[in-house]
Amino acid sequence: MPSYNPKAIEPRWQDYWDKHKTFRAPDLADKPKFYVLDMFPYPSGAGLHVGHPEGYTATDILARYRRMRGYNVLHPMGWDAFGLPAEQYAIETGTHPRVTTQKNIATFRRQIKMLGFSYDWDREVDTTDPSYVKWTQWIFLQIFDTWYDAEHKRGRPIAELPIPPEVRAQGEAAVRRYQDQHRLAYMAEVPVNWCPALGTVLANEEVVDGKSERGGHPVVRMPLRQWMLRITAYAERLLEDLEALDWSPAIKEMQRNWIGRSEGAEVDFALADGGPGRPAIRVFTTRPDTLFGATYMVLAPEHPLVPAITTPGQRAAVDAYREQAARKSDLERTELSKTKTGVFTGAFAINPVNGERIPIWIADYVLVSYGTGAIMAVPAHDERDFEFARQFGLPIRTVVRPPDDWLAQTGSTLDQLTEAYCGDGVAVDSGPFTGLPTAEFKKQITAWLEERGLGQRKINYKLRDWLFSRQRYWGEPFPILHELDEHGQRTGLMRPLTLADLPLTLPEMEDFKPTGKPEPPLSKAVDWVNVTLDGKRYQRETNTMPQWAGSCWYYLRYLDPHNDQAFVDPAKERYWMPVDLYVGGAEHAVLHLLYARFWHKVLYDRGYVSTPEPFQKLVNQGMILGEMEFTVGDRRYTEDEVEKRGDVFVLKADPTVRVEARAYKMSKSRGNVINPDQVVEEYGADSMRLYEMFMGPLEATKPWSMRGVEGVYRFLGRVWRLMIDERADELRLADAVQDVEPDRETLRLLHRTIQRVTDDLETMSFNTAIAAMMEFTNHLTRLTTRPRSVLEPFVLLLSPFAPHIAEELWQTLGHPQSLAYEPWPAYDPALVKADTVEVPVQVNGKVKARLTVPADIEDHALQEAALADVKIRPLVEGKTIRKLVVVKGKLVNIVI
RNA sequence: GCCGAAGUGGCGGAAUGGCAGACGCGCCGGACUCAAAAUCCGGUCCACGCAAGUGGGUGUGGGUUCAAGUCCCACCUUCGGCACCA
Missing domain, CATH: 3.90.740.10 (Valyl/Leucyl/Isoleucyl-tRNA synthetase, editing domain)
Known part of the structure; x- marks a missing residue:
């Protein structure tokens, strides 16, 4: 396979990384840590969307880069797998949601693995896994066990809640009721958004314009006894602590507005x-x-x-x-x-x-x-x-x-x-x-x-307490028992399960459909609901938790995913937290991030985590739109059929017809959805990764372009041919690759490229980093002998972006080991500087001449050279020079 | 209505207040080839000009500065969020 063939290379390296567990992150290392996290996906039936790999590639590049810089990198992936769509599908088809969910996870895992991300797969989490649910329930119990001490501004164990004497005088039941009223997780009769079509109550945030966010079904108001989380107690801290976070001002502002x-x-x-x-x-x-x-x-x-x-x-x-x-x-x-x-x-x-x-x-x-x-x-x-x-x-x-x-x-x-x-x-x-x-x-x-x-x-x-229960089957059951009196009626008193009782798993049910009434489906599991404990009769809570629950703490479980004694080992938590970089879509700007911050603060108050905030730096990737479209009404035209006249596009055939030229959000109905499988099939994962990073700034909204993918694919082909003999039958180095000293200019450009790529990685300017590598490749292509000492660091620079081709080239260059832990190339600032530079000379701010001068030229020498220039002299002769600006080694401006 | 982000070639985009348009796409020309694809080399902001060149140009209008895509003021447009929160 002498020519660049990603289909052959990529699966092989993915297997290699898997087998060698190349990206396993040791729990506690001497090295400095770097925790780089993606917002884990909801594994929908539609499979991966091109929007997902955008953020994942960005974080993967940084993860690989940081490993090469000597960091112990935590880079995990998992599944936010409870949720409405799987259950809707289950109801429609009669398949158990667990089956659908596992199938969807398998698809997502395959698609994500095919892109070559350097996740530590030993840390994979699945929010629906009983061993995960156990700790979601346990955290709920901590919230249940906490009241907010407004005076000291922190959550404290319910046992420490001062009981007013007049309450105590009324006896044990009164005390318990008083406590229940002060817990951070409490039940209340509240007007809820009941959605008959979905058969559930929705949170205010899940209702958009009076319709359900998912499906757009009508929603009506009705009072119902529900679980609430007292997030309002933390409003002030959620607001204040935003200050020190390295998040975009836009997102902070959105959170501030939400808290209101x-x-x-x-x-x-x-x-x-x-x-x-x-x-x-x-x-x-x-x-x-x-x-x-x-x-x-x-x-x-x-x-x-x-x-x-x-x-x-x-x-x-x-x-x-x-x-x-x-x-x-x-x-x-x-x-x-x-x-x-x-x-x-x-x-x-x-x-x-x-x-x-x-x-x-x-x-x-x-x-x-x-x-x-x-x-x-x-x-x-x-x-x-x-x-x-x-x-x-x-x-x-x-x-x-x-x-x-x-x-x-x-x-x-x-x-x-x-x-x-x-x-x-x-x-x-x-x-x-x-x-x-x-x-x-x-x-x-x-x-x-x-x-x-x-x-x-x-x-x-403005922030309200968080409506935390749903009338659905596919969610975490609440670890709560309702006490019954001798007539089998609820007394209103509750009993939490203990850790030993967890996880409380969902009962196996033939019929998990909503009841059509606000009565949750779990109420139909009579055997599961009725419990006798210590001779007392109880009923289990039949509501389930909302999808947010699992995503409120998954970043902590990654630190210690197999621990069955604790949700996370405190030493590991102290080592890894906080998350150094969190990347995900802006659609989670308010809810997920606010909820997770709230849970984290409760855990912090109760001494289970060491940092008041979970996510130190947050970046939102922009949306990827479909390809540019040219339309007149419903009629679509190709690029060749239109042209630009002034500010607008018109039909070539009839320039009086104005054409709408823009890109739209990808949607099935519009038929402009790009499937990552197809892109990888055609161009390979490295091209997919590279293209998504080359499109533009990570945070910008930008349209897809298949031609753009082809462009980066060609670039990788050029890189391949720099080093590989295309005409050989076997994989071997091109004759041009030699053990010789690079010429001065090549060496300078190498160091300049190292500098540019390194600086751009630090600021997450992936598109310009790639441009720098393209420029350097263009230079190397022109050389007839290509020094190995230049190619090797260049391959290392490329490796975080396009890891498969880089590994393949690295191996062909004679290195038997993966390059994943090779030291990142360093640049010598002295070598970056050019010997001579071209300096523009302006007269009244307009460039009139260019001088080639030594890079370190003194100002007065540069000034003299400018005035003496043949093009400049006639322009200034006989005129009074009012001002003369010299920018060291950069520019001369003569004002006359 | 309020808050936030952004307006630069045919397109995606690049530019610590110092040569606008890096890099890529597309297009034009050339080399290689019987030919095509692929590849390699060159050109490509606009207007006028055979050319050297001249003039114009970063949403609009003003301003600061020797110098503005970049800073300041006002406005327009697009996108995102919030929307009777007293």
Whole structure:
């Protein structure tokens, strides 16, 4: 096989690496460690997508590079294998999800192995494996066993939760209930997103525009008793600790927005006309400085005080509105938000700052789940309140003076606003606070309210507690038993399983279909559900955990995947953590990363991990789009049929027809999906890897191009021919390869290339690293004798990118061992420098001449040479030189 | 609407404030070949010109600077995220 034949080379080296366990990472080595992690895939039935190898190749290159730099590299792969699609498929075909899942994993493993990634396959994890589930359940029990000590800002064992004496006085059951209310994992009756088509409840995050994220099925709201994780307790730390992480500003911002911290005040509005016993209405506001402008209040329709305050005359209208709101999904609530709706309750409240009576309304633009579920409405300074006030003819009172140009621009006057002014300003019409700027007002009014017991400073978050249960079969069972009384009814008390009881595996069931009701399929496994323990009867929890559970800690299991005594050995955890580089798609920017960070912090508080954050550096690879398409309406054209005229593409045949030229997201329906199997079949894994890295910056969205793959394939062919005799029948070195000293320029270019590739690897600029190697290859191609001392380091440079061809060449160059642990080539800075350089000479910033001068030329010599140049002299003669800029060894600019 | 990222040849893209377009694709020409493919060599931002050359050019308009794709201000477009969060 004398010509480059990846099909012959690649499987052989993959076998070699497998057999020799070349990439096995020793547990605890003296070497510095480097933990480089990919977001593990969900093994879907569709097989690997070209998007997967993009991130995997990037991390693989760095893993191989770091090994050569002497690091102990941890580079693992596994399967996020619980999840809806496998179960959906199972329901449709009657196949057990375990069967489908294992089949899909086998496909994914084959495809990933065919790309030659240097994973330590001994560390492979599968979230559905009972030995993995065991520890997912164990971690859940740790969360269950933890309460959040707000004072010390950390999670602590539930046994350390202070029990108020009045609770203790009520006895053992009361204490347990009190504890259960404070656990980080707790059960609550919550309005959930019930999806009838999927037969499950979905997390808020799994609902997009009122439809299920998977499948786009409609979702309705209904109250249900569910498991919740108290992620909100960690909101502040999740926010603060972002600071020190080496993540892209975009992702950090997305997480910050999701957490949605806002600072303000809670203020109590007393009910008018009420006796001393009537409760006050508490609102949250970020603008306590606008209290004097509050002209009405709004409660969420679900607010618990609504029935109590509604006057008889308004009851019918209020009840009707509440019922209507309850039926509406979130989608309908927002979609119909063009015009605001609401109903007056008939009740009035007293504005605490001025004693004014203001009406209390209910409206669905106020959400029961945020803040206190009630607001004070300041229509002059809040867009939503302004719109509502207009709708219902409520008074609008300006209490912050807008800037004059804003008034002019909007056509407003101080008394007649045409829209709400939401900016800062100086207070007007605000009693004793009139004249204060917004920030100062906020401070003073908050203190004023606190003194009088009317309010206090308050921080609120958009982040909600995490709905953690699903009504599905294919997930981790909760390791929880519900206590039954003598009548077989649940008492509400729970008993966690112990480590010895784990893993609690799924019962084998003939029928794992959803029940069609919010009753989980596991409830049908009667034998499994009913348990007697220590003479007491229990029922197992029949919900299962969501897919996120397994992915919240898999990066820890890789450290010690076969340990059956602990989820990870503490010494190994200390050695490897944190993850030095985590690469994956931006679709996980918020949820997976936030959930994993939350679990990690709980484990950290409980002393099981040593770092407060799991992922030190995070990089999101960009999306790979399909090939460029030229379309007019639905009609597609080829590149040859169109041309560019000015800024747009038109048909060659009819230039009046404008052609849409762009690349689209790959999708089955569009028919533009690229299959990695085919690419590897045709060009080999090395070309696939190289192309995905050469397309452009890792983080950019970029279109696929088969011609581009061909381009890098040709490059590898050129590299091959640099060293291999193509005409020979046997694999042997070309005659041009000789043990001679390289010429000066070749040596310089070699060192320059080492420098460029090394620097680019450090900054993950893979595309330019490849360009540098291409340039060097072009130089070597022109040489008739090619020194071995140049080719060998070059092969090492190439090896992280295209490992199969590099191993093959390395072996042919006479090395019997894999190059995986060869030292990375070093460059000599002295050799990188050229002897002479070309320096442009500008006159008034325009290049007019070029000088070839010694690289280390002194400024004054360069200046003289520039002025003396034949092209420059006539341009400057007789003119006054106003300024002369000399950039050392780089450029001369003469300003006249 | 708000937040974030990005706009450079026919295409993907490259450029610590210092020669815009590296590298690759495509295209044009040449060599090799009976021929083709493959390969190798050369050319390829646009306009004018036989040429030497001249002028223009990094989404638009301004600004800072000896010098701006790069820095500042305003705007336009595309992509991604959030979206009644008080």
